Amino acid sequence: xxxxxxxxxxxxxxxxxxxxxxxxxxxxxxxxxxxxxxxxxxxxxxxxxxxxxxxxxxxxxxxxxxxxxxxxxxxxxxxxxxxxxxxxxxxxxxxxxxxxxxxxxxxxxxxxxxxxxxxxxxxxxxxxxxxxxxxxxxxxxxxxxxxxxxxxxxxxxxxxxxxxxxxxxxxxxxxxxxxxxxxxxxxxxxxxxxxxxxxxxxxxxxxxxxxxxxxxxxxxxxxxxxxxxxx
Ligand SMILES: *Cc1c(COP(=O)(O)O)cnc(C)c1O
Numbered sequence: 610x611x612x613x614x615x616x617x618x619x620x621x622x623x624x625x626x627x628x629x630x631x632x633x634x635x636x637x638x639x640x641x642x643x644x645x646x647x648x649x650x651x652x653x654x655x656x657x658x659x660x661x662x663x664x665x666x667x668x669x670x671x672x673x674x675x676x677x678x679x680x681x682x683x684x685x686x687x688x689x690x691x692x693x694x695x696x697x698x699x700x701x702x703x704x705x706x707x708x709x710x711x712x713x714x715x716x717x718x719x720x721x722x723x724x725x726x727x728x729x730x731x732x733x734x735x736x737x738x739x740x741x742x743x744x745x746x747x748x749x750x751x752x753x754x755x756x757x758x759x760x761x762x763x764x765x766x767x768x769x770x771x772x773x774x775x776x777x778x779x780x781x782x783x784x785x786x787x788x789x790x791x792x793x794x795x796x797x798x799x800x801x802x803x804x805x806x807x808x809x810x811x812x813x814x815x816x817x818x819x820x821x822x823x824x825x826x827x828x829x830x831x832x833x834x835x836x837x838x839x840x
Pocket of ligand 1: 640812828
């Protein structure tokens with residue numbers, strides 16, 4: 610695991626150099642879905658304390674295990690409205706705000722608890738049928754809706770790019786995301802800030818960094834292949 614992390618950190622460094630960016634501006638989020646808490650402890654010992662997860666049940670179990678530590682979780686997978694209540698106070702960022710109904714639910718549950726919930730708006734940048742997320746042209750209306758809901762704070766945007774063996778092919782999508790991100794940053798929506806641009810995974814994070822990502826979500830390259838037969 611240590612070697613994997615070193616490999617990823619070196620690749621982040623190289624991508625930053627290539628793009629003339631500061632390496633401290635890129636946050637590495639290890640994605641621990643399907644992996645054990647013991648695997649996670651390995652990564653924690655390398656100095657990482659925030660993990661990406663995509664299943665509510667798994668977050669609840671791992672949250673319980675790490676309860677008295679400084680470990681934090683980001684919800685990066687699609688979130689069903691009926692499950693919001695279980696994790697709303699257990700994750701520090703929801704990457705997958707992708708519909709008005711989810712927005713309403715988060716607002717409702719956050720208000721009940723008198724808390725502010727940090728979210729990213731997920732964009733379906735390549736308009737894939739198989740993916741969640743808001744279409745580009747609907748984003749401005751969506752942000753207007755967010756500005757009416759006081760317990761939700763949008764911190765930026767997230768996307769899952771289409772998979773290509775050659776990551777170069779994802780570049781146009783990451784570029785589109787950065788343009789969108791910069792455009793919204795100039796607008797003045799209440800409850801909306803553009804601080805986090807979450808894009809890039811094991812196969813395409815270098816290209817994502819070159820195109821302006823400041824949070825990358827890396828699972829396989831750190832933890833190894835996932836075995837879905839065990840869960
Ligand atoms: C699983 C997952 C990742 C990590 O994917 P890898 O290819 O294993 O790096 C990143 N983002 C999301 C939304 C995921 O579900």
